[in-house]
Amino acid sequence: QVRLVESGGGLVQAGESLRLSCAASGIIFSNALIAWYRQAPGKQRELVASITRTGTTNYADSMKGRVTISGDIALSTVSLQLNSLKSEDTAVYYCNLRDSRGDSWGQGTQVTVSS
Numbered sequence: 001q002v003r004l005v006e007s008g009g010g011l012v013q014a015g016e017s018l019r020l021s022c023a024a025s026g027i028i029f030s031n032a033l034i035a036w037y038r039q040a041p042g043k044q045r046e047l048v049a050s051i052t053r054t055g056t057t058n059y060a061d062s063m064k065g066r067v068t069i070s071g072d073i074a075l076s077t078v079s080l081q082l083n084s085l086k087s088e089d090t091a092v093y094y095c096n097l098r099d100s101r102g103d104s105w106g107q108g109t110q111v112t113v114s115s
Contacts, residue, residue: 009109022095
């Protein structure tokens with residue numbers, strides 16, 4: 001199995017930036033996709049962005065233009081750059097790996113944006 005550990009969350013003011021990191025350990029298949037999700041209090045978990053080992057990225061409309069996902073070719077480290085943060089971006093951000101074995105999740109990292 002793959003182990004995912006997120007880091008980089010914290011408390012910031014509106015308009016500021018944060019860089020989240022997801023460290024993946026274990027065997028990562030060539031068809032793997034790593035994604036960042038977020039879950040705000042009382043809301044469903046939603047996709048923020050994803051990246052494949054070939055570098056193909058996908059962004060959800062909710063943060064498009066304010067977020068950049070990047071990773072090494074092995075996807076051992078995947079980063080999520082969050083810019084121009086808003087109070088509505090407050091959530092727990094989770095790293096997810098999906099491959100032919102299924103889904104693996106990290107424990108999440110809290111991002112709190114004060115207005």
